[in-house]
Amino acid sequence: MIFLSINSLSLPIEDPVLKFLLVLVIILSAPLLLNKIKVPHLLGLIIAGAIIGPNGFNVLSRDSSIVVSGTTGLLYIMFLAGLEIDMGDFKKNKWKSITFGLYTFSIPLILGVLLAHFVLGFTMLSSFIFASIFSTHTLISYPIIGKLGLVKNRVVNIVVGGTMITDVLALLILAIVVGITQGEVNAAFWTKLIISFxxxxxxxxxxxxxxSRWFFKKVNDKISQYIFVLVMIYLAALLAELAGLEAIIGAFFAGLALNKLIPHTSALMNRVEFVGNAIFIPFFLISVGMLIDFKVFLKDFETIKVIVLMTSVAVLSKYLAAAFTQKTFNFTKLEKNLIFGLSVSHAAATLAVVMVGYNIIIGENELGEPIRLLNESVLNGSIVLILISCTLSSFSTQATGEKLVLEDSEESLTEDYQLEESILLPINQEEIVEPMVNLALALKSKLNIDQVHALNIINDSETAGSEKKSDKILGSAVNIAASTDIKMQSLKRYDNEVMKAINNVIKELKVSDVIFGLETKKGFSPTFIYNLYNSKINENNTNIFIYHAAQPMATIKKYAVIIPPKSQHDSGFYHALVRLWNMAKNSGSKMNFITTEKIAEILKKILNKSNIECEFTIVEDWKSIENIIQNINNNEGFIAFMKQSKAASYISSVNDIPRMMNQYLMDKNYLLIYPYNDNSSFAENKFVSNHDDYYKIGEIIGKLFKA
Incomplete structure (x- = not known):
């Protein structure tokens, strides 16, 4: 038996096993204890770090192991901010992000310079680097937003974009000031900075x-994919440092770079978020807490004055930036409070600025002591600023976020347009399990966590080995879904008629959408097409999706989406459109809608309510479909809204698409969508009472996409 030595129990603890155990206990207990008293667990981790750190009871030292883990957590926060940002909404709101970024940079900078130069008597050079402390902020309460499900909120997108802008500008000032102190600000300095950036x-x-696209296409091993993501984070951080920027900017850019390659509903995204939120981010928060020294309140009056002034100006300036943003764009009071809550916290970039300024010696006093660009009072003041601002940020973000979630919940509960969603995946080949499950996860609403079903049909005449094969297929589907926290139901049926068995399950479970998968090398067969058109599945008010996956969905840059004339008259068109919108949101792929002017007008109204990355190609001659399909490039996919021959909007050329798929797209991804048609009049459609009322269509579909 191995016993801990007496030395390992002395303070600070040096034994690696005991150190890691203690940190894990803190990470485990903080949320459990603080949730009961409505205190954000992020704050608890920071306070715990202060208590056990070198400035507290000195239980743990802030050594290299804590610093490395904490740095990873900080990079993780910035990476997730870039990874989870909705690029469609980001591009739509880019000017709002720029405006907020300029507000949250310039207002604190101006107030900080005035405070430093005219109140504290700093030199102008010291005043600028001092003021840049207030301009920066760290998205320390971003994990709270993630847990509340608000990462796609427009205000969150704006704050994330603005964070990148203000931190880059503040760190640019830092680089310039350092250059001035070293006498290097000249044409060569600016040229080097611009070229390196x-x-x-x-x-x-x-x-x-x-x-990354090449790697994800070639490597299917999940562990290797996750390690690759970590490599990309650290590599981008290193490149940022080589360019004269802070590592956090590199991590954020890495998130933007991989944004479209890690679908929000994928198992990889779930792993990235899980490991970050469970280990790395808590380590960062604890490491920040270890910097806090409560004894600074007991020091000289000058330090206390600097602390009070720094904290007041930092909080006031960020509040003014949020208020200016609210007034400029007519945001609600809750949205203003959320902007303030997210942007008021100071941590990573603040520490970077302070430590650089503190370590720059610009001379000596009469006693031979070094004169620093930022003195010890500012260093202590920044530590207290971190504690107070993170506390305020955590409480403000938690309270405001909960109110916003409650508002959205109340709105959705009063809606009569909520879809009853149940998705069925008939699967008979193991090779198509993963792409089919990934498609289902991309198509479903975020509220659907247990209404996805995997079905396998066993022919009565087949051998006993068929049952083992069935269990393996269904088990694989369930495991893939479980890795994204989705509870998939597995179903096994014995029947000699496959389509009849599927139809019966659709009726039993009231399935809204059924997804068929095609084998990669086989594509469409005449038998499959015949069975599909004679299956009567559409008569159950069920949309049919036929999917062919030649490469991972995450590697598809853009889809060509064909929507034939009068498709909006099909009863299931809007149900199917919701699925397509979910797919665009979750995969990040761009959609090129190839359709008529009238349908394009409907889609543009929907974009006002739920934005995706898209473009429009208006066509009138539908005989050109074959040319469009032939021009699908590598890493692009094809989607088509299909018709049944009995549909009022049937076009004969659309019926020829399966033949074109086999001829041109055997090595490409494609999805054929058959919206159901119950032959009811369009005026009776539950979504709209007047098919010309495009604004109402956009509003209703937009609300559906929130679910």
Whole structure:
């Protein structure tokens, strides 16, 4: 038996096993204890770090192991901010992000310079680097937003974009001030800075996606994919440092680069978020707490004055930036409070600025002591600022976020348009299990966590080995779904008539959508098409999706989406459109809608309520479909809204698409959608009472997409 030595129990604890155990106990207990008293667990982790740290009871030292883990957590926060940002909404709101970024940078900078130069008597050089402390902020309460399900909220997107802008500008000031103190601010300095930043941006934003797309297409091992993501985070952080920027900017850019390659509903995304929120981010919060020294309140009056002034100006300036943003864009009071809650916290970038300023010695006093660009009072003040701002950020974000979630819940509960969603995946081949499950996860609403079903049909005449094969197929589907926290139901049926068995299950479970998967090398067969058109599945008010996956969905850059004329008159069109919108949101792929002017007008109204990345190609001659299909490039996919021959909007050329798929797209991803048609009049459709009322269509569908 191995016993801990007496030395390992002395303070600070040095034994690695005991150190890691203690940190894990804190990470475990903080949320459990603090949730009961409505205190954000992020704050608890920071306070715990202060208590056990070198400035507290000195239980643990802030050594290299804590610093490395904490740095990873900080990079993780910035990476997740870039990874989870909705690129469609980000592009739609980019000017709002820029405006907020300029507000949250310039207002604190101006107030900080006035405070430092005219109140504290700092030199102008010290005043600028001092003021840049207030301009920066760290998204320390971003994990709270993630747990509340608000990461796609427009205000969150704006704050994330603004964070990148203000931190880059603040750190740019830091680089300039350092250059001035070293006498290096000249044409060569500016040229080097511009070139290095440009090269960094090109490498991360353009080269990283190419490398990552190739890797995800070639490597299916889940562990290797996750390690690859970590490599990309640290590589981008290193490149940022080489470019003269802070590592956090590199991590954020890495998130943007991989944004479209890690679908929000994928198992990889679930792993990235899980490991970050469980280990790395808590380590970062504890490491921040270890910097806090409560004894600074007992020091000289000058330190206390600096602390009070720094904290007041930091909080006031961020509140003013949020208020200015609210007034500029007519945001609600709750949205203003959420902006303030997210942007008021200071941690990572603040520490970077303070430590650089503190370590720059610009001379000596009469006693031979070093004169620093930022003195010890500012260093202590920044530590207290971190504690107070993170506390305020945690409480404000938690309270405001809960109110916003409650508002959305109340709105959705009063809606009569909520879809009853149940998705069925008939699967008979193991190779198509993963792509079919991934498609189902992309199509479903975020509220649907247990209404996805995997079905396998066993022919009565088949051998006993068929049952083992069935169990393996269904088990694989259930496991893939479980890795994304979705509870998939597995179903096994014995029947000699496959389509009849599927139809019976659809009736039993009231299935809204059924997804058929095609084997990669076989594509459509005449038998499959015949059985499909004679299955009567559409008569159950069920949309049919036929999916062919030649490569992972996450690697598809863009889809060509064909929507034939008068498709909006099919009863299931809007149900199917919701699924397509979910797919665009969750995969991040761009949609090129190839359709008529009238349908494009409907889609544009929907975009006002739920934005995705898309473009429109208006066509009148539907005989050109074959040319469109032939021009599908690598890493692009094809989607088509199909018709049954009995449908009023049937076009004969659309019926020829399966033949074109086999001829041109055997090595491409494609999805054929058959909206159901119950032959009821369009005026009776539950979504709209007047098919010309496009604004109402957009509003209703937009609300559906929130679910």
């Amino acid at each position: 440009s090269l960094f941006s090109v490498i991360v934003l353009f080269l990283f996606p190419i490398i």
